[in-house]
Amino acid sequence: MGNTTGGGLPPRSSGNRGRSAEAAPPRRSSGSSGGNGGGRKPPTPKRKKSGAKRFWTIFSIVLILLIIGAGVYLGWIYQKSQSIGEAGEPVKPANTQPIAMALLGTDFRSETGSHLTDVVMVAAMNPNTNTATIVSLPRDTRIELEGYKVRKVNAYYPTFLAQEKKGETEAKEAMQRMLGKYFDIPLDYVTVVNFQSLRDIVDALGGVDVDVTMDMCYKDTADGTDIDLKAGPQKLDGKNALDYVRYRKTNCNPPTGPSDDFSRNQRQQQVIGAIMDKVQSFNALTKSGSLIDAVAGNTDTDLENKQILNLVKTYWDIPKENINFPKVTGTWNSPYVYISDSELAAAKQALKDELAGNHQPAVPAAGE
CATH class of the missing domain: 3.40.630.190 (LCP protein)
Incomplete structure (x- = not known):
């Protein structure tokens, strides 16, 4: 398993890859907007959309790309990248089958010890179409999901970590189940990255x-x-x-x-x-080892080593126009963001379509 500076997790007790999301009722109140759930009046004014979505989407891709640097170093870097991920054969090889995974960005710093996930994204990728769909939730999103206490989405991971320390389900696996149920799709993996990674990567460069x-x-x-x-x-x-x-x-x-x-x-x-x-300069490629160390020291993932290589080889040159970022916004009424029902439904469908090989092209926002 990959390690995490200052916040490492114990070894996984059991695998959960390739399984469907936890059984859930056909339709539920999960993710329902506070705008019309339970007679709640949509609060105003609208909260300005955070820029974290695009930043962390690109940043997560950068982290994956840093694992290999460039194809000419693939063999050596594969050996070096054994420090990231787990051993074993992937149940669903990413170079032949679509997969879905959660990407969590935590504000963990040794000074605070916080594990709040200020970035929560779910990505679906399909090698047959060389496309991807990535959905990002605002960190203050109110999650109302059967079987779970109502919380902000960024509070679930630290809650699961606390439960893990008491001998309950491993935190990443708990997030996999919860987010899979919320989005109504099977999630294959969870990757957690902390903010220290940005600092270490820049220093490595x-x-x-x-x-x-x-x-x-x-x-x-x-x-x-x-x-x-x-x-x-x-x-x-x-x-x-x-x-x-x-x-x-x-x-x-x-x-x-x-x-x-x-x-x-x-x-x-x-x-x-x-x-x-x-990263794209020759000088950076000669530093691939230190870059991998920077990623490994701040990343906790249940991806297998071979699956990481599959992802890199398959999606290394994916055109940016092949990546769809469905818009998910809402209204702010302290302390929550109440997600738009229609936008969430469209995002869920886009993820399902991606896994089914029916990629929906991105719709440019007004003014873009």
Whole structure:
């Protein structure tokens, strides 16, 4: 099993790959929007859509690509990548059969010990069409699902971790069952990545060149946050790159400007672009070993080693237009986001269509 810095999990007690999602009633109240569930009036105003979806989607792909660097190193890197994933043969080889997996991005830092999954995505991939569909849930999504206590979606993983420590089901397997039931599809795998991975990857690359868009200053002694960036072109190390994409507000004197979600989205894509530039350079390929170590040290997955190789070989050159990101938004009424029923239903159907080989092309948003 892959390890996780500061938050490693014990070995899996039993496999759960390739099985259907936990049995569930044909139709249920899961994922129902608070807008009309139980007579709840849709709250207003609408909360601005987070930029985390595109950032973590691309970032998760980058993490997978970093495992191999480039085809010329495939044999050596396969040996090196044994530190990621599990042994054994995949039940459903990703190069011949469609698979679905959950991707969780946790805000784990040694300073806080938090395992909240600020990123929750489900990806379905089909090798026969060389396409993929990725659905991202807002972290504050209210989950109302038969057999589970009502919570924000980002609170389930730490809850399952606590139960795992008491001898109950392993946390990743519990997330696999819960999200499979919520989306009404069988999930084959779960991969958990923490924010430390971004910092380690940038450091393994020797830093990335970024034109910082504005002065940023924010300090928090409770969790060790110390953001202090000046506007202008510069090379960011891992710590400053993570600060750059996380910055929201200031508490310094003199104060720096605030950042909205749209600006954060732009910065996140900017840093990912800088990482991709480095990864695709020859210099980065010579550092594949340290990059794999950076990924392995911050990734916990039940993917088999051979399945990881299958994924890389199959989807290495997937065109971006072949990836569909169904929109899932909702309305904010503290402390929850109440998901749109129609958007959630469409997203569920898109995942099912992907697995069935009926990929639905992405629909550009207005203004794109």
